[in-house]
Amino acid sequence: MKFLAGFVIFFLMIGLSSHLFAGNGTVVGTIKFEGENPGYPDANINKDPEVCGTGTRPTEKLILSADNGIKNVFVSIVGVAGEKLAVPAENPVFGQEKCNFNEHVMVVPTGSTVDFPNMVDKVMHNLHSYSMKNRPFNKGVPFGEKISMPFTKPETVKITCDVHKWMIAYLIVHDDPYYAITDADGNFKIENVPAGTYKLQLWQESLGRKKIDIEVKDGEESKVDFAMTPRKRRKKS
Amino acid sequence: MILRMQCLGCLKRFINKKLIIIKEYSMKEKIKIMKFLTVFIIGAVICYGNIASAKLPENQEAITAGKKVYTRHCWPCHGVDGAGDGPAAEILEPRPRNFVSALFKLRTTTTGNLPIDEDLFKTITNGMPGSAMPAFGTLLNEDERWQVIYYIKTLSDYFADKSLDPYNSKITIGSPPVVTQDVIQKGRTAYEKAECFKCHGDQGKGNGDSASELTDQEGYRLLPRNLTKGWKYRGGTSLTDIYTRFTTGMDGTPMPSFIDNLTDDERWNLAAYVKSLIKERDLTGNMLKGLKVEEELPVDAESPLWELAEALEVPMAGQIIWKPRWLIPSVDTMVVQCLFNDDEIAFKLTYDDRFKDVEHDEGSLLPISDTAYPILQSEDPEFDPHFTLNEYILRDSVAIQFPQNPVEGTEKPHFMWGYGNDPVYLLKWNSDAQEQGNNPVFEMNAKGHKKPPKEQETASQAVGKGIFTDGQWSVVIKRKLVTEEKSDTQFSTGTFIPVSFQAWDGSNSEIGSRMSLSTWNYLILEGTMPISVYIYTAIFVIAAALLEWLFTCRSKKSKE
Numbered sequence: 068m069k070f071l072a073g074f075v076i077f078f079l080m081i082g083l084s085s086h087l088f089a090g091n092g093t094v095v096g097t098i099k100f101e102g103e104n105p106g107y108p109d110a111n112i113n114k115d116p117e118v119c120g121t122g123t124r125p126t127e128k129l130i131l132s133a134d135n136g137i138k139n140v141f142v143s144i145v146g147v148a149g150e151k152l153a154v155p156a157e158n159p160v161f162g163q164e165k166c167n168f169n170e171h172v173m174v175v176p177t178g179s180t181v182d183f184p185n186m187v188d189k190v191m192h193n194l195h196s197y198s199m200k201n202r203p204f205n206k207g208v209p210f211g212e213k214i215s216m217p218f219t220k221p222e223t224v225k226i227t228c229d230v231h232k233w234m235i236a237y238l239i240v241h242d243d244p245y246y247a248i249t250d251a252d253g254n255f256k257i258e259n260v261p262a263g264t265y266k267l268q269l270w271q272e273s274l275g276r277k278k279i280d281i282e283v284k285d286g287e288e289s290k291v292d293f294a295m296t297p298r299k300r301r302k303k304s
Numbered sequence: 305m306i307l308r309m310q311c312l313g314c315l316k317r318f319i320n321k322k323l324i325i326i327k328e329y330s331m332k333e334k335i336k337i338m339k340f341l342t343v344f345i346i347g348a349v350i351c352y353g354n355i356a357s358a359k360l361p362e363n364q365e366a367i368t369a370g371k372k373v374y375t376r377h378c379w380p381c382h383g384v385d386g387a388g389d390g391p392a393a394e395i396l397e398p399r400p401r402n403f404v405s406a407l408f409k410l411r412t413t414t415t416g417n418l419p420i421d422e423d424l425f426k427t428i429t430n431g432m433p434g435s436a437m438p439a440f441g442t443l444l445n446e447d448e449r450w451q452v453i454y455y456i457k458t459l460s461d462y463f464a465d466k467s468l469d470p471y472n473s474k475i476t477i478g479s480p481p482v483v484t485q486d487v488i489q490k491g492r493t494a495y496e497k498a499e500c501f502k503c504h505g506d507q508g509k510g511n512g513d514s515a516s517e518l519t520d521q522e523g524y525r526l527l528p529r530n531l532t533k534g535w536k537y538r539g540g541t542s543l544t545d546i547y548t549r550f551t552t553g554m555d556g557t558p559m560p561s562f563i564d565n566l567t568d569d570e571r572w573n574l575a576a577y578v579k580s581l582i583k584e585r586d587l588t589g590n591m592l593k594g595l596k597v598e599e600e601l602p603v604d605a606e607s608p609l610w611e612l613a614e615a616l617e618v619p620m621a622g623q624i625i626w627k628p629r630w631l632i633p634s635v636d637t638m639v640v641q642c643l644f645n646d647d648e649i650a651f652k653l654t655y656d657d658r659f660k661d662v663e664h665d666e667g668s669l670l671p672i673s674d675t676a677y678p679i680l681q682s683e684d685p686e687f688d689p690h691f692t693l694n695e696y697i698l699r700d701s702v703a704i705q706f707p708q709n710p711v712e713g714t715e716k717p718h719f720m721w722g723y724g725n726d727p728v729y730l731l732k733w734n735s736d737a738q739e740q741g742n743n744p745v746f747e748m749n750a751k752g753h754k755k756p757p758k759e760q761e762t763a764s765q766a767v768g769k770g771i772f773t774d775g776q777w778s779v780v781i782k783r784k785l786v787t788e789e790k791s792d793t794q795f796s797t798g799t800f801i802p803v804s805f806q807a808w809d810g811s812n813s814e815i816g817s818r819m820s821l822s823t824w825n826y827l828i829l830e831g832t833m834p835i836s837v838y839i840y841t842a843i844f845v846i847a848a849a850l851l852e853w854l855f856t857c858r859s860k861k862s863k864e
Contacts, residue, residue, distance in 0.1 A: 114502075114513050191499035193560035197521065202416035202468065203407070205553045207498055207560040214564050229558030230502045232517045 090285025091259045094144065098253045098269060100135045101294035105273070110233035112166070118190045119166035119231060127171045127235070128273045136253025137271060137295060139172045141223075141239055143246035144257060145266045145278070152176035152244055158215060161226070161238060163188060168226065168236035172272075177221050177242050184213035192234070197225040201240065205229075223270065237272060267291055274298060359421065360450035370455030373448050378456075381436060386459035396436045397632045398557075399524055406460040407521060407556035410539040411470075412477065415553040415561035418462055418470040424453045427539075434536030436631075475551055478568065480543040483576045491577025494570040498550070498562055503528035508581040509775030511658040516811070521556045528558075530656055530775070533636070534582035541582060547575040585617050585637055592616045592803060594642035594649065594829040601643055601650040605771045605778035610652050613641040618805055620655075620820040625720045626753040633820035634658075634809030638702075644829055649795050650782040651731075653702050653805065660772040661810030664699040664736035698810035702770075702779050703732035703757070705804045706793035706827075708749060716802045719823045721750035721757060729793040730757050731781045733768050735810075744768055745781050749791045753817060760791060795829060803827040 109123035130138035159175045161168070164187045175181055183194050185208040195205040200220035208214055218224065218240040228234040239246075247255035262285045269277040274295045283289055360366055374386075381400035383389040388402030401408065410427050411419040419427075428449050431439030440449060457463040481487055495501065503518065505511040508531030520526045534541045539549055551571055553561030562571060595613045602609050618640055622633035638655040707717045708727040717726035730748040738744035745768040748757035765787055770779040785795045795801065802824040808814040 191502065193558065195558065195560065196416075203555070204416040205555065205558070205560040206415055207550075207562045207565055209497055209499065209565055212565040229518055229560075230499070230514045232514070 090262050092262055092283035092285060093288045094255075094257045094260055094267065094281060094283060094291060095288055096142075096255060096291035096293065098137050098140045098142070098249050098255065098271075099292070099294045100129070100131055100137050100253075100274075100296075102296040104131070105129065105297055107273070112233065114231050115166065115190045118188050124167070124233065129271070130251070132252045134252075136249070136251070137274075138249060138251045138253065139271065140249040140253065140255070140274075140295070141172060141174070141237075141246065141270045142249065142255045142257065143241065143268050143270075144260060144281070144283075145268050147243055147245045147261060147263075147265060149259075149261045150244055151242055154178040158182045160184065161236075162186065163192060163228075163234065166190070166192075166228075166231045166234055168234060170236065172237045172239065172248055174239045174241050174246060174248070175218060177240050178217075178219060179240070180215050180217045181238065182213055182215050183208060185210055186213070191230065192228045193230055195227050195229055196238075197227070198222055269293065269295065271295060358446070360447050360454075362421075362450075362454045366451045367454045367458055369448070370451035370453065373444060373452040374455050377440070377443070378452065386456065392436070395631050397524070398435055398526055399520060399522070400436070401556075402522075403456050403459040405521070405556075406462040409554040409557060409559075410549075411552050411555070412475055412548055413470045413473040413552060414475060414563060416555060417473040418468055420470045420474060421450070421453055421457075424456065425449055428452065430540065432538040433540075434533075435538060475548070475563065477544060477548065477551075478572075480547070481569075481572050481576065483543070483579075487573050487576045488580045489577075490570075491573035491575070491580075494566055494574040495577055497570070498566055498574070500574075503558065504531055505658075505775055507774055508532055508578070509656060509658065511775035515658060518558045526557055527658065530658070531578055531581045532583045532656070535585070536636075541579065543572070543575045543579060546578050547571050550574065587617055587619045587637075589616050590825045592640055592642055592825055592827045594644045594827060596830065597643055597645055599645070601645060601648045601782055603650070603767055603769045603780050603782055605652055605654075605769065605780045609643060610641055613643050613652070615639050615641050616825065618822045618825060620805065620807060620822050623720065623817050623819050623821050626817055628816070628818055630814065630818040630820075632812070633807075634812040634814065635807040635820040638805055638807065638822070640805065642827060642829075644785065644795070647785060648782055649785050649829070650780055651704055652778060652780050653704070654776065654778045655702070655807060656775055657700060657772075657777050657809050658775050659809075659811045660735075660777075661698060661700045662735045662739040663697045664734070664810070665697045666815070696813075698808070698813060698815050699734055699736040700770075700777060700810050701732060701734045701808040702777070703730045703748075703806040704781060705730045705806060707802055708791060708793055710794075710799075711802060716824050718752065719804050720817075720821065721752055721755075723752040727751045727791070729791065730806075731766050731768075731783065732757065733770060733779050733781055735770060738770060744770065745783075747789075747792065756816065760789065762789065765789070765792075797829045799828070801827040801829075 107126040107128040109125055111123055112119050112121055127139070132138070154176055158180050159173070160182045161170070161173060162184050163169060166188060185192050189210045191207055191209045193205060193207045194214065196203045200222045201218050201224060204216055206214050218238070221240050221242050224238045224240060226236045226238055245257055245260055247257045249255045260283045262283050264280065264282045267279045267281045269279070275298045277293070277295060279291060279293055281289055281291055379390050381390045381392045381396065382403060383393065386403035388400045390400060393400050406418060408419045408423070411417065411423045413419060413423070428444070429439065429441040431437045444452070462468055501512050502514050503512040505515065510528045510530035512528065515528050518526050518528060529536060537545070539545050549559070550562045550566070552563070553559055566574065593614045597609060597612070599609060616639070618638045620633065620635050620638055622630040624631065634657060635655050638653055641652040643650045706729050707722070708729040717723060717728050722728035728750050730750065732746045732748055733744050734746065735744070743764055745764055745766040747760045747764045747766055749760060750757040766781060766783040768779060768781040770777050787794065793801070803826065804822045804824050806819050806821045808819045
């Protein structure tokens, strides 16, 4: 009986490992913008000039390269039965400098507690989150202070500061390592994806969400080039 | 409350009675009685406590009953499904609460968490002063209030989620400190540390640098509280109320929680400071007494002469008599003063207004729609709020209104610009004219809403000047007491002249009949009293006293 059980477990393990190590592929591609540019105006920097500076700042709502590559698109593969992101030993840090968040789109593993320090700007920032699954928060953080907030559910969380209306960033709470954020030219690369057919999900703050079917083959590089178009203007009657 | 008073009264009578009897009892018996009394008092206190906080059990029956209450009172604003989108929602600022997204301003739980039932009970009972939310404490009995709370909780999935149980995220509220000047001073330091002034302004007038750009969670305009107006504090004005607001934050609004970054003491001190900013207002008067002076009347609002004149505080409300109506007026109270001499009369009007609006361009505004509400223009082309105001820039204005012709008895023209046979005369000050260096005071006449104020054809005889300092306009308007113009009101001493006030806040998109207005008050210009009046009065008083004394003496004698 023991022998039989051991036998079964042995074969199960072989089966499992053969599945796990069936071979990984890579997904690469470029996300470009197509259609009429909505023309988001520059942010007007009109508060706390001694800390935030003055004038205008280019908007981060839609950053395009010379040949229309989109920066900061969050590209993820949906439903990969593979690794999960571990909660980091040290809290991820989401800071700001000169009234600008250090990163515009940042990914943190589900279950992380994120530190929001205000150690550079000698002004108060109120860090105000917009989310549905994680309970939102809105806390005043004077210079030299920090807050730490847990993010327990996967979701895209918008973070703003109401005092400095132009400060907007996104914190993406994510489960697995199969994601990438496009660079300034709209390029991305996701490695070590178990072979299989999946949906590739694109998300950009101004263009919304898009899903594409992809196939990942063992040891191969799947190329995905996609053009995102502006969302239809929301009309209220 | 009545129950409490009855309970206390009963207890008091009982104790008094017992204590009187105690005197006649022996020591042993006294101890017995005292023991009984102690038990009675403790029992009464426990009973009383239970009565005060008797909470209805949360069950299906209560939820069903709550739905009935909701359909009777709540949905016109909060929507059939509770998404804060009832038919009245569009004309309200702040917008009604969206129960589905379940972000509540008034809580005793930490930021982002749901309110406990008692928080909702308090809000429903007291309403939210300064908003459209009425105090249901007098409309619904306690059971009905609990029932509707249980129903509201079924409108959102969040309340069903056991992991979000708000009772686990309750803040602990200690007892408020004794407020001293030192505590208030420390509170001011906390006000600066937490940079409250960024939105609420240096002196709490709600006019900070970031004030004009604030929005609620859904992008609709929200203005920071003018902290001097205690009657508009949504969650009450007790130290504990104020402390709770910045401990928990006001979810769904830009108001953050300071639980992490201000100590408990700092938050109590801050509460004391904020409370110290509240100005009391006395709205009982309706008589504006002009003060006669010998000097030339000042056009300058900062002239020391104004300190001598009596002030009348006038309540102002949105104009809701004729279309377009105005439900969200900016100016809700105005302090008025009057000076006059033999030749002229001057009025000083002082009122809070967050922003100085001195430009005017109506663009393609007219005719004004009844529902054009001020909503922030968003840089985001995706953001397409219901009503955008991008075509015009409006000025601040203020007007004093009088009946054009002398009134007889108590009959007056309609306070909203008079009517056909009873025209009114207005002295209107426009900030944009002053900014351009022109005479800012216009003489106007109106005969009802169909014939709204129209500038007189002859050049204005009146002058004036407005000064804007830290969220407050002080406007002086001056004119001759008597003019030759038929359509002008003539001022004379010793008569009651009806007077009312109107104000337009440009950045609140107020123009035409979208304004704040008051009803009629009375202006009296007292002539200098001849000295003989005082002498005669004195003589009569003395004579009467003498007579009375004589009478008493005589009646005493006759008794003896």
